[in-house]
Amino acid sequence: MQSLSRALTVLAELNREDRAYGVTELAVAVGLHKSTVHRILATFCEHGLADRVDDHRYTARDGLAALRTTHRRAGPEHALADLGDRLGRLVVLAKPLPKAAGMVLQVAAVAGGPRSAEPRAGGAVRNGEEGGLCPLPVRPGHAVSLHRSALGRAYLSALPLEEVAGAPDLLDALQRIRVTGFAHNARPVASLPRMVAVPVRSSDGSCAGALGAELIQPGSADEVRRVVSVLRSGV
Numbered sequence: 001m002q003s004l005s006r007a008l009t010v011l012a013e014l015n016r017e018d019r020a021y022g023v024t025e026l027a028v029a030v031g032l033h034k035s036t037v038h039r040i041l042a043t044f045c046e047h048g049l050a051d052r053v054d055d056h057r058y059t060a061r062d063g064l065a066a067l068r069t070t071h072r073r074a075g076p077e078h079a080l081a082d083l084g085d086r087l088g089r090l091v092v093l094a095k096p097l098p099k100a101a102g103m104v105l106q107v108a109a110v111a112g113g114p115r116s117a118e119p120r121a122g123g124a125v126r127n128g129e130e131g132g133l134c135p136l137p138v139r140p141g142h143a144v145s146l147h148r149s150a151l152g153r154a155y156l157s158a159l160p161l162e163e164v165a166g167a168p169d170l171l172d173a174l175q176r177i178r179v180t181g182f183a184h185n186a187r188p189v190a191s192l193p194r195m196v197a198v199p200v201r202s203s204d205g206s207c208a209g210a211l212g213a214e215l216i217q218p219g220s221a222d223e224v225r226r227v228v229s230v231l232r233s234g235v
Helices: 002-014 023-030 034-046 062-073 076-087 150-157 168-180 221-233
Strands: 050-052 057-060 091-096 105-111 124-126 133-135 183-185 195-201 207-214
Touching: 002 023, 002 034, 002 057, 002 076, 023 034, 023 057, 023 221, 034 050, 034 057, 076 091, 076 105, 076 207, 076 221, 091 150, 091 195, 105 150, 105 207, 150 168, 150 183, 150 195, 150 207, 195 221, 207 221
Parallel strands: none
Antiparallel strands: 050 057, 091 105, 091 207, 124 133, 183 195, 195 207
16 A cells, blocks of 8 residues: 555645656655656656656646635645545644734644554653654644744744844744755654644745654755755645
């Protein structure tokens, strides 16, 4: 079933927009090797699910336009579940409380879970690394630290500068996040595991929250880049 899941993930990504997609672009977006994506696309072409534009670009057949419509209409929780499936790890959407003037953040939705998670005593799981205990479960309504967590800092980095106050080291960190476009924390924070996060913006460009995913290999630049790419495709 893993091969079917991978194929459906590529098909959904190929139908995200009405345009041609490059093999590398799709591979990065879904987190698969280029050769795997190339084989899947070749199979789609054989069965009339996709068309080959040139050596490296493909487009979905017009008859599958309904998939694009379904994706656009999907709510944030549905999109979060899709991201969790694609990444195979915990994905968290955090939003500000409506009456808190945008300065109190809480978990709005959770999907997915850590790979190779082994249940441990006390409601924690070991995520396959030495010392890698993450407190679970993360639940909607949990408070999110604005200053310490990746979710909180990603959110603060997208607010107007005049709305953010803090110590110089925090302001410096937020400036770095504005440049890179993402935040991350190397240690668990409260109920949240090690995470990388990106801001979520509303249709008018204002900051509506933050979207984050668990980091399985802290310190791995390749993992951070891949996860950030997938997160950005979902915001």
